[in-house]
Amino acid sequence: MAGLASSVSGDWRENKLYKGIFAVSGIMVTLVTYGVLQEKIMRVPYGVDKEYFKYSLFLVFCNRITTTAVSAGSLLASKKKLTPAAPIYKYCVVSVTNILTTTCQYEALKYVSFPVQTLAKCAKMIPVMIWGTIIMQKRYLGHDYFLAFLVTLGCSIFILYPAGPDISPYGRGRENTSWGAFLMIVYLGFDGFTSTFQDKLFKGYDMEIHNQIFYVTFCSCVLSLTGLILQGNLVPAVEFVYRHNDCFFDVALLSTVATLSQFFISYTIRTFGALTFATIMTTRQLVSIMLSCAWFAHPLSLEQWFGAVIVFGSLYTKSFLKKAPQKTPSPEPVQSEGSNVKSIP
Template identity: 80%
Template sequence: MAEPLPTADGVKENKLWKWVFAVSGILITLVIYGVLQEKIMRVPYGVNKEYFKYSLFLVFCNRITTSAVSAGSLVASKKALDPVAPVYKYCLVSVTNILTTTCQYEALKYVSFPVQTLAKCAKMIPVMIWGTFIMQKKYKGFDYLVAFLVTLGCSIFILFPAGTDFSPYGKGRENTVWGISLMVGYLGFDGFTSTFQDKLFKGYDMEIHNQIFYTTLCSCVLSLTGLIFQGHLLLAVDFVYRHNDCFLDIVLLSTVATASQFFISYTIRTFGALTFAAIMTTRQLVSIMLSCIWFGHPLSWEQWIGAIIVFGSLYSKTFWKKVSPAPTPPQQTENGSSSPLKGIP
């Protein structure tokens, strides 16, 4: 006997609970992640006020946790662990992703978390550039307008700080030039990573956990190799051994970073890239406000204007596409959000 079809109310209620699950999961994990990464990189530990300086060690911890969880998911679901694409393609994604995350952590030594978070909003510009070269994508005039407004808002936010925001790695005022250079590197590498992942995912019949597993496994090997060659592995281990609170912070950071990836993958697959973009914009806004309150970052009135321009533009882009009479197919997103590793911290 055939099972009764679900009612319209039941479908709506089920979708609502899925939406609540996705939104709360992404916001909680990534907001906690943002607070923790600023605490680890900018707040001293112990009575001697020592700063944790080993960014690549954080990358290694994050990736080995994610790799283990994704491998467990593949085994539990009885899916093949064999690579679907050539291994060198996973490695290429891993290299640029490691560079992306390292630039992100290093930038926090020189610029405040609100500056870094708002600068991340400008990632659509390098994604559009890489998308043109790698995917031969075409963009509308409205997309370029939004990209310009986001860049303008970010520039205002960075150029008009409210007084001095202390950096443990700069003399007096933050070393903004080097910090912004690291953020430019972050945006460039992140744009390439997400675009190439998008192409990789479309070119192969690839399961989400398969790509996550092999990409993060390559990242583990590469980041561990980098730590050994830099001579930082034992120094980082010694630091966390002497500072238990730092060890706990890194464990929690790796946990929420891993959890966020699966929430991101779930959201993109269930609701599409536009909903994901709106959630991520909200997350960035919440993270900036929480950081300003938690760590006492002052904001000038010019920075408030810059933030309004940025987030107003991003929300306008999201809602404009939702009401567009001819929406872009989900698999052809021009911001690269269809990649399951788009938001990998």
């Protein structure tokens, strides 16, 4: 019996290793590419007339309609059920907060640099803890609050001590930075609620990955398209990408990697859990900041480097201090296809 248990445990670890390589590679490639593209679209002018793309909600719509089409095709190809696992209005709640989250993320890039935005995202653990306490009645330990404080301190140092004035096409100075910081605060609040509500939703229903993604993104398509029409921005956005073929390519590639990233995110959280996902995302954010600084020539002050060390050091410490749950020598850890998942970052 001991030999059988050891063999099962060894096979499970080897299987986890291959799955881990697949998950890390997929998230890193798609989300790092996504980060570079979103900064290019929102902050780099197009054409000889140096025209800037201003339609954030159009990017959300393109991302979601691509994801909806791919997830629908996956469901039809696999002949899995199309019926929703939860009431539609619950998918709509996730869609609304996710649209607000993504829109604030794009809008913030008009006023703050990508490194500032990316590092600020690391502070999402604070709203997640707040919403987790309110919605899920979770309890957090003292070191969780201390690490959250360190992350907030590092983010504050990074934002308050730039190497120089940020060159934004939409404004300059402290007022510009303050508005960008406000958008990031709103982003963090909605993002924390979205992930926590998804956690509560997926623990209450048996959802398959493609089914869940399809209904959330379909709701997002309808809502974002409605918003574009009401704002009168649908036609101008289409005309912009029609005039600038390179912008059309960037938007198409952004939608593609955004769609792929959502499947990798869902797969990672379902297979390894939120803690491993958070560690991978921390690494991705660090790589994205370094790549953005090199590609778009963002200077970093000594204080910003210090703030970044505090933030990423705290996040990695949180991951390493987290004790892994004790596993029994049974083939139970591999989750089934209907396991609880979270997606749509």
